Amino acid sequence: MILARILPALSLTGALMTTWAAQAGIVYIPEGSAGSVLMVESETGQPIGRIAGVEAVHGLAGAPGTPYLVAGSFTEIDPESAAQTAKPEGVSQADHNAHHAKPAQAAMPTDKGLSLLTVLDAKTGDVVRRIGVPGAVHHTAVSPDGRWALATHPSGDGVSLIDLTTLDYAGFIATGPMPNYVSFSPDSSRAYVSNTGNGTLSELDLDRRILSRNLLAGEGPEHFALSRDGATAFVADAEAGTVLRLDIASGAETATYGFGAELHGLDLSDGEDTLFVAVKGADQVAAVELASGAVRLHALVPAPYHLTVADGSEALFVSSREASMVWAVDQVSLRVTAEIGIEGEGHQMVVLP
Template identity: 55%
Template sequence: MKTTNKFAVATLFSFLLVTAPAFAGTVYIPEGSAGEILVVDADTGAIKSRWSGFEAVHGLAGAPGARYIVAGSYSEVSKDDSKAPAKPEGISQDDHEAHHAPKAADAMPKDAAVSILTIVEAETGEVVRRIEVPGAVHHVAMSPDGRYAVATHPTTDGISIVNLDTLALEAFVPTGISPNYAVFARDGKSVFVTNTDSGTVSEVDIDKAFVRRNILSGETPEHIVISRDERRLYVADAYAGRVHEVDISDGTISRTLDIGGEIHGLDLADDGKTLFVSGKGDDKIAAIALSTGEPIFAALAPAPYHLTTVSGTDRIYVSSREEPKVWIIDQTNLAVTGEIPIVGEGHQMVVLP
């Protein structure tokens, strides 16, 4: 297996890309413990704005053309202690209450702690609604049509389904032990959820709010992406250092791609022919040609963490788990072409045109 390191890390140039921009997009970076969302120009790496007021923001989701971005908090409180924040000065009581959804008692599991899912206007960062959900939010997914959002809850072993037309929690669906990541099918009718401590991926019917099937997916499945033709899932078996290619039609693992060390984020190139993986444990990044399964590695330190490809460009954004920064990586040679300083930790990034 080819494991060359010839694509060494290049000199870092803050906010400067060596390639010409392909389109004017925006990257949204949740800054974890800083409680903020950083808004970045995808072409230049320049910071456009910073949205504040998102406690322990970890999960973030959006979709091209969708009105909202959905942010999830990893902080939780007991249900008895939860209450709407105090009304800010200069805001009417009606406007204040409109930002907070009524409690969805029928959808919430009994005795579960709650956290907050925040619905935000994508263009302005204005908070539209804060919704109580059962348990800390790890990651968030949005249906391609922008109608639904799903939040994973590792402390309550299920997912929340939120209707973005009504801005309300519709259902809580138990999926497995420690649900981690989620990805929608293109039609928005189903979502695939990894259950890390169950070693499974659950396929959930959104309209009926139930698990259609569970698919065995290695030892500790975490991040997940779906192929462009929707025939395969690529599942990061994080601590085993492998990515499993799962055939959606029959739920079997068709092949396993060995990366080595602890891995974390993964994403596909625009053409779906290359899979990029961050190797948090071994300080590396991998590009895998899916036609052959052959990986190419480049050193990247410290602790490359969340990873997202920037559609329409040849770039990848990769956060560090140990330092407050996001690297800008060239997809063609895995060289670092820029660096964005952040505050806190860069978690689930969203790229929108």
């Protein structure tokens, strides 16, 4: 297969972006310090547009059928300046001020910093609303039913809950030290948060807005992937260089996959028979055949970082921690099929149909 070197596209109009979104799956790549999100066509790796105005974007999430993307900023801002952010075109000043109003003090902790979650129209890239949250955001998630969004706050030992039906801040849930990654259960009633600071995976009851239990998850869990039925979690104990397979119901560790070097992103194949892992410390991407435990490795230089599978296609997308690029990788051969030039650093990617 021919390796293509693809450079970023210029920003496109909302109408053209909508046309592309209707034709093919889109990979949304947050570009970190560049303050933007690159849109890439999932089948070809061809950049088709860029969303600007999302400062220090690290966490990015969406869900099929949900009209929004939720982008989290990894930088904190002056609370007094939160309401002075630029007003999007076509929005009245009164509506803009309301959208940037401070959340109710009863809902949001007052002893933490302030950062912004940006709610984007997934098809046009337009800013729909910016919501103040208590501290820098690492990762985000959107529930399968499209009702909720969650954002982790590593310095705040908890997560923010956002109601996507009203676009309002819905509360703060304490988890554990250094919450890192977050994902929802298939029925959207629960969520799971990895706590790097104490080696646990927290289960949250969203109806009660509480932490319901903790599962032991190695020494320093970071990224994880849930099976579609919500019964199994694959958790990267990143610095230990291992992935733990956890049974959600019992909390038992049912398998361990060792890679001997620091890990970062991971994801399951569309058929859930293969686990893909970015072995950052060894400049490799790995594929674990879950039925047999067999591991395939392929070099990926430098420093493979975030990783996401494009469901329904033969590709997975992997960013580099040390270079401004994202690789499109064939899931079978693990060979690079395209190198996509980006701005800044590629963080939590999301693929939507």
